[in-house]
Amino acid sequence: MLRAQFPGLNVQVHGKPLVYLDNAATAQRPQVVLDAMNDYYLHHNANIHRGVHSLSESATDLYEQARVSMAQLINAPSEKDLIFVRGCTEGVNLVAQTFVRSRIKAGDEILISHLEHHSNIVPWQILCEQTGAVLKVIPMNQQGELVLDDLDQLINPKTKFMSVVHVSNSLGTVNPIKQLVQAAHDKGVPVLVDGAQATPHLKVDVQDLDCDFYTVSGHKMYGPTGTGVVYGKTEHLEAMPPYHGGGEMISKVTFESTVYNAVPAKFEAGTPNIAGGIGLGAAAEFMLSIGLEKIIARDQQLRVYAEQALAQVDGLRIIGNAADKAPVFSFVIDGVHAHDIGTIIDHYGVAVRTGHHCTMPVFQFYGLAGTCRASLAFYNTEQEVDVLVESLLKAKAMFA
């Protein structure tokens, strides 16, 4: 059984079996990921891309194989199109400060959406402050879906870049990325897609989406924390200036000048998170071995079950009811604040996130300070959803 491969699920909280429904914050990791990282430290511990000694060579092979596995997971044309980063946040900042900064000026526009995580808002605000560019926002509706009626005006001659989230972390909405990319490309605007919440739930194909950049967060897709990749189209990566300066990203340094290394090394200054990268590769291989079709089917079962189960709780309102959504449920309950719910159900072993989930503009739209969010992964069970519902009824009873 797949669930048995996640040792982190096998713990008790307040004497109750853990019911882990905070997967959108960070997922659990399978044993194969932990083993891959340990194996590096135990049997291949050396720096990469340097020494001629055997350990360095085998460590380099493992790290570069991880890049190949990640390329396969998102169907990138070449593993050389992938830059290892600490996560989506660093990925967005990297693209903002290299690709976009080098082609933007005062008065130009950057287009994001109302559903963005703070990590796909703030890097653009910083860039706007630096350059005098202006941030524009694709609006959302009550269902938690993007409203594309005015897209034609929003993407105008001033628009120089679009950055949109694939799957909303707070509502679960799956955005119509292909349509958005097509609309942007029709006007010559390149697009970054924030895939933090997409790779755990969807079969991502960057070539089919035709996006210019795609960011992946390792720890949301069962990999180690502090890992991720940015995919970029080859021609963009070649043309972009480097991000951080340092070792590894150079081919020749004198005091007069420096020649940068080839892509992707040009963007990977310093000794990277080697064990993390190898663990991320193992996570990608793990997901490919299960098969995304199987994961998607299981997500769908859980989503339908949880939707029906939560409907049994009187006074519970699900926030975000997009037609296409991941098994992520933001909700409020009349008379019980989200933080109180979170504390009470924790005592029944249930882990959820409470608050604004780093998407304050989304909850400003709904006029809410925050919600409880139960976010499911394929290893969750119907019985766990039942425990969630029972614990919510107990929270309600306490406040009755």
Place this chain on the structure above:
Amino acid sequence: MPDLNQLYKQAILEHNRNPRNFGKPDEWSHHATGLNALCGDLVEVYLNIEGGVLRAVHYAGESCAIATASASMMTEISTGLSVAQWQHKFELFKRLMDKNSQHQSFDELGQVNTLVTVKKFPSRIKSATLCWHAMDAAIQGLPDATTE
């Protein structure tokens, strides 16, 4: 294991159901906003200070039961005090709620001592202290306070 009933005591639930001095008053002399950046809790504190005395203490905002009860109790215990007396109580309250302190109560804090069990739930201490920091900021003439 700390018991949930120790956190959600009757007194706390009662203040949450019937918060005292809740809502934006018509007039005030001092105001500050308390923001818990971690969870998004936002509380507004409105004071009417005349001649160094807290004539009226009100608060508004949407917050959890712990924050609501703490704010409600704070307004009750603070009204009529001199600013110096209040600051003394605020110091005691900070000592009471310090998770590393052994203090279980201070006579001067009266019903506010009920909140001491929140210390057993470290992630919720800031819920209880937010409004107090906001009131302190208001007295000092600062626009806002955070629990960070």
